Amino acid sequence: MTDQLPADDALTQREIPAATVSRLPLYLRTLHDLSEDSQSSVSSKELASAAGVNPAQLRKDLSYLGSYGTRGVGYDVAQLLDEISYVLGLGRDWSVVMVGAGHLGRALAGYAGFSSRGFRIAALTDADPRLIGTHVAGLTVHAMDQLAALVAVHKAEIGIIATPAHASQQVCDQLVAAGVTSILNFAPCLLSVPERVEVRKVDVAMELQILSFHEHRRRNGDSLPLPPQSSPQAESQTVEVSESEPSEITALPTRLPQAPRMAVAR
Amino acid sequence: MTDQLPADDALTQREIPAATVSRLPLYLRTLHDLSEDSQSSVSSKELASAAGVNPAQLRKDLSYLGSYGTRGVGYDVAQLLDEISYVLGLGRDWSVVMVGAGHLGRALAGYAGFSSRGFRIAALTDADPRLIGTHVAGLTVHAMDQLAALVAVHKAEIGIIATPAHASQQVCDQLVAAGVTSILNFAPCLLSVPERVEVRKVDVAMELQILSFHEHRRRNGDSLPLPPQSSPQAESQTVEVSESEPSEITALPTRLPQAPRMAVAR
């Protein structure tokens, strides 16, 4: 098993790095803002600062597109918009099929930011018979057995899963079987898909837990039952706890106090 | 401006890497699933596969927690659950204040996944006078000028911004002024905050654009008006385009055909 990659070698080679791709939409949005202020030209310094990234990183990112700025001047806003739009495949409208017409599904279906960016929610399905036939944001909710037909009719390449976690893998399989090759998953679970299918996930609870980590760390810092070693001389914190009491952790949960706790030190 | 970091040196030093932190909620969820199947012990191989990561990575991640498994056996599911819960600060309930009672805000307020994970939406505000006083998921929508008071009363450390982009910076400033130190932002825009405040963002349109990139790439591959150099001999793709026509890009948008396009090659 000495990894012999399939022949996507020469292709994968000069690919735009994933990290860059994930920033392109950011640049696009920032450029859009600039162009609304009728600014026609922008330097990497300016654009980077507006996007919240390092100027060198911006330039390197753009260099992958082969998009040329003008030395001494900067980038043409309109041209760069076109360039990035093109690379992101935003030159056309995309049909999106959404599964799940619960709270989240309905909210997403009504989100104006989709259509304004060329993503058309073409169809909406749900497993709940009570929802079928109801209307959401101008769409009729269809039954799950219509899914394949809807994907075909609307030539949808992108699917959105806004169902409970327990249903999501099955829904995913149906989407894939229907020909969808990109999936945005809002259900908190791992989806298994064929290699050719691209999955991205949005998990709000996960995001909150990451925030919770930082809050917790801020408060309890590194002072806790620690391993043999005395804690290093790190005491001076810059954390301002605004107005509340000095950390009143209500109730440590099911924690067993026996397990050696090491917060930070390796 | 030769970056002289503040004295969070010794602290940041042995910190758990951000990449690891972002995976901990994933492990937590996976362990939860296992424990519901009343599995009491799990090996890194098994857990990693269930979480969709490399076993070595899992072990290294867990090693930052100082959480010890048992060699020859694996990890105790319950203990690991506790361990990760603790590190993520999930030993307590967190009060969350949400701003924006539009489609998204309402959907999020009703999301069961929050409360079940210890995140209590304690209050909900909106700028729209028509929404104030209405009820959403058992909460009354309050006016924006109540925000600071609500944050104080509920001792909320976490804020969620579910407003339109144009309002989000102002809302963010209000949250920060009220003492919130962690923000989850659903509005598509960059927030500027003091250093001590942690911001995470969820941008669905951005996710769709990244998917769109891959779809586009899959279809148009590297065959496009290219720079002088002839394209390398990369032809054999493994992409199956299921059933649709062989790429019928409806209308290239505002694209100027003059700009040299280089899709992949550097």
Next chain:
DNA sequence: TCAACTTTGTGCATTCGTTCACAAGCAGAT
């Protein structure tokens, strides 16, 4: 008690991503 087996924890190599720093190139002034 000891040997065979399993699985962790981690040093190390490698890959990926970010940032620096500077030569190359263009615009505009003189």
Next chain:
DNA sequence: ATCTGCTTGTGAACGAATGCACAAAGTTGA
């Protein structure tokens, strides 16, 4: 025409993250 000043594009240094491979450490069974 040439020179000055600015900004791009990118090689190279750095740093973070990943994954391999193996010693250490425990379990199980005889």
